[in-house]
Structures are given as structure tokens and as C-alpha cells.
Amino acid sequence: MRIALFSDIHANLPALEAVLADMDQQNLDAVYCLGDLVGYATWPNEVVAEIRKRRIPTIAGNYDEGVGLGSPNCGCAYKTDGEKDLGQQSIDYTNFVITEKNRNYLRMLPRHLRVVFQDNSEEANKIEMLLVHGSPRKINEYLFEDRPEKSFLRMMEEARADILFFGHTHKPYHRAMPYEHEGQTRYRHAINIGSVGKPKDGDPRSCYVILELIPESNLTTPDSIQVEFVRVAYDVEKAAQAVEASPLPNEFAQMLRTA
Numbered sequence: 001m002r003i004a005l006f007s008d009i010h011a012n013l014p015a016l017e018a019v020l021a022d023m024d025q026q027n028l029d030a031v032y033c034l035g036d037l038v039g040y041a042t043w044p045n046e047v048v049a050e051i052r053k054r055r056i057p058t059i060a061g062n063y064d065e066g067v068g069l070g071s072p073n074c075g076c077a078y079k080t081d082g083e084k085d086l087g088q089q090s091i092d093y094t095n096f097v098i099t100e101k102n103r104n105y106l107r108m109l110p111r112h113l114r115v116v117f118q119d120n121s122e123e124a125n126k127i128e129m130l131l132v133h134g135s136p137r138k139i140n141e142y143l144f145e146d147r148p149e150k151s152f153l154r155m156m157e158e159a160r161a162d163i164l165f166f167g168h169t170h171k172p173y174h175r176a177m178p179y180e181h182e183g184q185t186r187y188r189h190a191i192n193i194g195s196v197g198k199p200k201d202g203d204p205r206s207c208y209v210i211l212e213l214i215p216e217s218n219l220t221t222p223d224s225i226q227v228e229f230v231r232v233a234y235d236v237e238k239a240a241q242a243v244e245a246s247p248l249p250n251e252f253a254q255m256l257r258t259a
Contacts, residue, residue: 001211003029004208005031007034007133007166007196008061011038013041014235014238015196015234018234032058034058034193035059036064038094040197041242042248044094044102045099048105062140064106089247089248111132113130115130124184124218127213127225129164131166136159141168145192152190157188163191164190170195172229173192176225191211199259205233206232206233207231241253
């Protein structure tokens, strides 16, 4: 079973088109989107239209929630007054250009998706996969790679997640964390799938993830759950120049160039 997961497109249509074209070559069995379709770039309606056209199961990101509700707040954790001002211009622009049909779609997106793979031969072969945008607790909680292992394990146990997929930070990583269960060492997997349209890890290429499960995949052998981070080059300059030609702040264009 080969499953692709992607997130944080942020109205960047050239990036989304490049990622979808790459996925089309990957012999995938399923595709999921973890939200933040809109914000920061110039194609919110076109991105929503592409996701809907392909009928990709999608959950809401914090930006989708804000725009869906017609809110002036995207739920983003801006640190400075300058960042807040830029962010306000972004959501004001998005709220102005989004169609009511697409706003209603964003508003009605589910917040979580749970996918359960159950092999009745052994309990350890039952794998519960939870898809969230920020965290199981909050749509806009940041789960960074340096979060203490105990905190991750406690949160995932409460959420009944053997594999937790999430986005929001725009910084991809995979952590396999051991824990004890009835005298047996098992592993929970925390996977940040990065960003399609607004990477923040210094690599301007889009990022998405392919999860590969085989009949032997289980919770006791971490390598039996394969996670591949796929980077896809796209026309960054086209997206950046579109931002510069719009009412959006030029700073967003430079962010695309430098990631």
C-alpha cells in the first residue's frame, strides 16, 4: 500500500501542479491532503478547485478554518508586529478573493481523519493512522522536531495514533519512538510532511511524503513502516512574481525563493 500525503499548499498553484504531476508517476493507492490550501499566494480558488476536481480527501488547516469562517484571524503564531502586519494583509487578501462556494468548502472540511489497517493475525499488526493539521489537540499547535519524546508519546497514546501525520510547521521530519506495551517494545511514528507551497527548511522545492506499508508492517519493527520524503522542483519564480504583481506583500515572494 503506497499512500501520499501533502499539506500547506498556501495558494501556490505552480507548486501544487508540480507535486500532483509527480504523484501521478508514483503508482499510488491513496492520496490525502492535510490542509492549509489557502493564504500567502495568489491562487486560493484555483488550488481549491484542483483539490476538489481530484476528489482528494482533505482536512482543514488553521488557515482554511479562518477563511472558511470569514475570520480576520488565521490562527497563526506570528512573533513580531511586522509579521502580524504581513499576516493580516495575507488573510485580508484571501478573504477578499475567495469565492463563497470555496469558502463554504473550506468551512466544512473535517478536522481529523483516522485510517486503520487491521491484520487480525496479531495485535501488533493493527496500525492506527491519524491525520491532523497541527496536532490531535489543536488545529494550530506546532509540533516541532525537538519536542520531548515523552510529550509526543503521551499525546499520541491519548489520540490512539500509532502513526501521526501532520503539517503546519512546514519543516519535514520523521521520528520513530519506542515505548513498552505488555513487555514488548513497540514504536509510534510522528511524521511532519513538510509543505508543498511554502517550505521553511531552506529548500525551496515542494515536499510531500509517501508511506509504504507491506503485509509485514507492524508496530514492533520500525523499519517495516517506510516513509519517503519527496522533494519536487517547481517554477518558484513564477509564483514569486505573481505575488509581487498582486496586492500581497513582496516579502512573501522572497520567502518562496529562500524557503
